[in-house]
Amino acid sequence: MKKFKALSVLLLLSMGILFNACNTGHQTPPLDRSNMEKSIDPGEDFFLFANGSWLEANPIPDDYSRYGAFEELRQASDEQLNSLVADISADKGAGQGSNRQKIRDLFNSAMDTLAIEEQGLSPLMPFLEKIDAISSKDELAEAFAYFHLRGTRPLFSLRAAQDRKNTEMNIANLGQGGLGMSDRDYYLKTDSRSKEIKAAYEHFMETIFILAGYSEEQAASARKKIMDLETRLAGASMTRLERRNPHATYNKMSEQELKDLAPGFNWEIYFAGLGIEPEDLNVSQPGFFREASATLEEFDLETWKTYLRWNLLRSSASFLTDDFDQAAFDFYGRVMSGSKSQRERWRRALGSVNRGMGEALGQEYVKRHFPPEAKDRMEDLVEHLRSAFSERIDQLAWMSEETKQQAHKKLASMNVKIGYPDKWTDYSNLQINDQPYVLNMMEASRFNTIRNLEKIGQPVDRDEWFMNPQTVNAYYSPTMNEIVFPAGILQPPFFFMDGDDAVNFGAIGMVIGHEMTHGFDDQGRQYAPDGNLRDWWTKNDATRFEELAEILVDQYNNYVLLDTLTINGKLSLGENIADLGGLTIAYQALQNKLEQDGRPELIDGYTPEQRFFLAYAQVWRNNIRDQELMRQINEGPHSPGEARVNGIVYNLEAFYQAFDIEETATRFIAPADRAEIW
Numbered sequence: 001m002k003k004f005k006a007l008s009v010l011l012l013l014s015m016g017i018l019f020n021a022c023n024t025g026h027q028t029p030p031l032d033r034s035n036m037e038k039s040i041d042p043g044e045d046f047f048l049f050a051n052g053s054w055l056e057a058n059p060i061p062d063d064y065s066r067y068g069a070f071e072e073l074r075q076a077s078d079e080q081l082n083s084l085v086a087d088i089s090a091d092k093g094a095g096q097g098s099n100r101q102k103i104r105d106l107f108n109s110a111m112d113t114l115a116i117e118e119q120g121l122s123p124l125m126p127f128l129e130k131i132d133a134i135s136s137k138d139e140l141a142e143a144f145a146y147f148h149l150r151g152t153r154p155l156f157s158l159r160a161a162q163d164r165k166n167t168e169m170n171i172a173n174l175g176q177g178g179l180g181m182s183d184r185d186y187y188l189k190t191d192s193r194s195k196e197i198k199a200a201y202e203h204f205m206e207t208i209f210i211l212a213g214y215s216e217e218q219a220a221s222a223r224k225k226i227m228d229l230e231t232r233l234a235g236a237s238m239t240r241l242e243r244r245n246p247h248a249t250y251n252k253m254s255e256q257e258l259k260d261l262a263p264g265f266n267w268e269i270y271f272a273g274l275g276i277e278p279e280d281l282n283v284s285q286p287g288f289f290r291e292a293s294a295t296l297e298e299f300d301l302e303t304w305k306t307y308l309r310w311n312l313l314r315s316s317a318s319f320l321t322d323d324f325d326q327a328a329f330d331f332y333g334r335v336m337s338g339s340k341s342q343r344e345r346w347r348r349a350l351g352s353v354n355r356g357m358g359e360a361l362g363q364e365y366v367k368r369h370f371p372p373e374a375k376d377r378m379e380d381l382v383e384h385l386r387s388a389f390s391e392r393i394d395q396l397a398w399m400s401e402e403t404k405q406q407a408h409k410k411l412a413s414m415n416v417k418i419g420y421p422d423k424w425t426d427y428s429n430l431q432i433n434d435q436p437y438v439l440n441m442m443e444a445s446r447f448n449t450i451r452n453l454e455k456i457g458q459p460v461d462r463d464e465w466f467m468n469p470q471t472v473n474a475y476y477s478p479t480m481n482e483i484v485f486p487a488g489i490l491q492p493p494f495f496f497m498d499g500d501d502a503v504n505f506g507a508i509g510m511v512i513g514h515e516m517t518h519g520f521d522d523q524g525r526q527y528a529p530d531g532n533l534r535d536w537w538t539k540n541d542a543t544r545f546e547e548l549a550e551i552l553v554d555q556y557n558n559y560v561l562l563d564t565l566t567i568n569g570k571l572s573l574g575e576n577i578a579d580l581g582g583l584t585i586a587y588q589a590l591q592n593k594l595e596q597d598g599r600p601e602l603i604d605g606y607t608p609e610q611r612f613f614l615a616y617a618q619v620w621r622n623n624i625r626d627q628e629l630m631r632q633i634n635e636g637p638h639s640p641g642e643a644r645v646n647g648i649v650y651n652l653e654a655f656y657q658a659f660d661i662e663e664t665a666t667r668f669i670a671p672a673d674r675a676e677i678w
């Protein structure tokens, strides 16, 4: 739902005891030596050296496609949220219309499988009848608006976001979409894996139609029509790589220009259905909308109605009976990611509450689990990272003074948010009650979509957050020029309230540096200090940056993971730059801190530098299934955990020194061939 996306780091964490109000006193050591495999030479495979024993002892559970530190912490957070929801459910004082009543009813409607089985498809009948009754292309446009408001997204998406060239204001953004597979390439590529995925998708589609009452012939015919349509749309869609260019996806136009670009669609009826009157819009992929308009004219109304039914059933499947739910899991979980069984239902129900009314749950969560001292400690760490980054900028040999001044300005004006928002979302207009699960989820979509659409043409609210407080992740927003760290990530093994500096700088310090560096990666560097998409680089410096980035692109293009499978260096470039910069800056910050406070004694026999790199490697530990690895490489942008460690550390001289690694080591990179940007 919150599509704040691409730039945020997908952080892999580890469990340990979480600090919270009811901490039992048992502490996980900041660095877990029992995870290590000391028989491995750190110069040969640092990822395995730091994590080998853990990887061996923790095979992937059936209901996971990958399992690592992140999943462990997510599981532990789920337990906290579950006990919170249990208390909320038992609260007799949760008045009608209160957030607590809505959390309770949404969660319970997701858990009540008896009611869900008994209801069958009946909750969706009025919506299917609405589709049946469509008798013209104008009514189709009205139906698109109706379903876009309710979590079903045929053909394209529309949402409010900051105007990239006038970041004080929000603007309507039209984006390509309407595909049931998660990437256009799966429709178009002919390698065996893509063919396997496509066949499974077709099977999924027929299964869903048969469950909805179609005969086998009808289902096969519907499947064929939809595949023809979606394949056309896929062919007109921008690739993930093309979408990394923020200029290519910025095409501001008037409503009239949009009508001229895509005349096959009744935009007036559509906008009226959404209740908006956009003066101008950003059309992210004009080529896609031109082609979508052509398909609207070429494909007959019956095909579009079938496509609409498919979109409705597909987006609702997980909230319906077990048959529908399993069919969706078979494709999205089993085939795409290699999972063997569904996640426990209560965990998925919590996921629905997080998606539908995440800040309401988050508000309760931080009251119980986020100590105010953590915020102070974090603010201190962020300022250490900011000064270290500033020093690094001064030291850059490749950048001119002129560009450095601008870089300093951008770094100094970068806003920081920690823990949870100052101002909470008001859920009074959200109508959650004891109705069927699928209807509660549609209502949550309607509420959240309208909340977003109301921002069109309005000034930007700088207090807004695009992640829930309980989320175990962090993000950088280029248009806000801000870094955001939800309470969920401020726990071990990222953040240790009482841990030593070496470990905190290697874990959460690196995360802070990573997010800061996103402001200076191949995409982020194109945005000015005020968040506007505006070039602040001299031509020469921009060229030097691209040459340096190319070294990292080449390194990752040659990083072999599975047989001949390699990472896409260009698609993952922003994340890899952020990892390299983040680790470099965090290391500098640690050195500054050690100089200021004096060097501590060895802990467990390790120097602060060794503990710093080990803490970094340990947060990225995970085992991953082959299917999920392939999916992650195709869809990016993050490199797999192993490559986030081994792809980065061998570029750092400080790493070689910390572990006394010789030039003869397997992974040794000659100084001239190392990547170094920030």
Ligand SMILES: [Zn+2]
Residues within 6 Å of the ligand: 007, 008, 009, 010, 514, 518, 575, 578
């Ligand atoms: Zn990132």
